[in-house]
Amino acid sequence: MRIPVLSMMLAAIAACVFGMASGTAAWAQTTLQVFYAYPNNYKPVLERIAGEFEAAHPDIKISFWPPASSYDTATPQMLRGALVGQIPDVFFTGLNYLRVLKDRDLLVPLDGFVQGPAQWKAMGYRDSMLALGRLGDEVYALPFAISMPVLYVNEDLVRRAGLTVAGLPQDWRGLAEAGRRIAALDPGYVGFFFAYDASGNWGLQQLVNSAGGEMGTPDGCRLRFDERPGQSAFETLETFHALGMPAYSQDQVRAAFAAGTVGIYAGSTSQIARMATVAAGKFSLRILPLPLSGEAGRLPAGGSVAAITTRDPALRKAAWEFLTFATGPVSSKHVATYTGYMPGNQKALDDPALLGPAYAEAPNNRAGLAALAVGTGWYNWGGPNGVRIVDVIQEAINAVVTGRRRAAEALPALAGQVRPLLAGCTR
Known part of the structure; x- marks a missing residue:
């Protein structure tokens, strides 16, 4: 009779240890605070992207701040928050406010996450799209949803x-x-x-x-x-x-x-x-x-780019993972099909399983692609x-x-x- 009792005790101890380990794992989960504007445009697609990201990265949770009504209201909110140390970890901002954010030291340069131009290209980011998030010699944001x-x-x-x-x-x-x-x-x-x-x-x-x-x-x-x-x-x-x-x-x-x-x-x-x-x-x-x-x-070119804004170095790797997922080829397909914004990732356009030739050949997409060919930056x-x-x-x-x-x-x-x-x- 002692053996079953001992087995039960060992099982209880194991369950307790497992529960503690599970609690530790849950406690150790990284949560990224994400801020964006224009919920009518972006809320459905960002929620889908966040859900797919969390499924692929169970150790990272996405928590959205209440969205701003426009880029014009989001940026002042960021600047006010910076004064009291309340800023998100990732910010989807309008292209025209990058310089304001950089001048306030609110953007993390992204070139240090990659091994040079060849890796940017391999990830699907064209030079023309990277230029939208570049100030001086550094890339500070990645193209999320480009409009013309x-x-x-x-x-x-x-x-x-x-x-x-x-x-x-x-x-x-x-x-x-x-x-x-x-x-x-x-x-x-x-x-x-x-x-x-x-x-x-x-x-x-x-x-x-x-x-x-x-x-x-x-x-x-x-x-x-x-x-x-x-x-x-x-x-x-x-x-x-x-x-x-x-x-x-x-x-x-x-x-x-x-x-x-x-x-x-x-x-x-x-x-x-x-x-x-x-x-x-x-x-x-x-x-x-x-x-x-x-x-x-x-x-x-108008629209939104994604930037890392967290001041915590420990969160920046997780923020980079979300940034590249949200601007990657699959997410770019979601952006294009949900909204009509143009994809910032070339792989989404090249892959027949994503947007492929059908997107470029659709009559009502040609005007936007033609505009992109004569595009310039949104002034900062x-x-x-x-x-x-x-x-x-x-x-x-x-x-x-x-x-x-x-x-x-x-x-x-x-x-x-x-x-x-x-x-x-x-x-």
């Missing part, structure tokens, strides 16, 4: 207005005039809309870059938007107002486009998947490139006032689009506001 500006066209409304998609004008004024013809069909229609309120002044930069200009100097320390291309950009915004473009928000216009009451909408490839779904069976959707003014015209302002400069510029844009101020007076006044804000910017 495109035109969304309701082909049915275009035809009703006596126009054809193939015959649409190749200049901004012409597109706005076509929109006025569409709007004349019904008082409830929006004929033409340009996303003037896009985060980080992305809309204005589209107009400046497409006219061959730049928002500022490469170091982010001197403005250039007051040169001729910038003047043309503000005059174009004034033309949009004069030809009847309403000063709606993008959310309002996207809802109206989904309802079939918007003719031409200059927006982002990030909405391709959503727009295709809402248009199916309701109207014919076409996606076209934006107008360019000559060979010097470029279009800014330098110095301590980078976030404030974005707000000041947007206020001037809003004033012109709503007709409260003429372009000829708004632009010089804006330049006069921004120059002092760049006074502390040195490289």
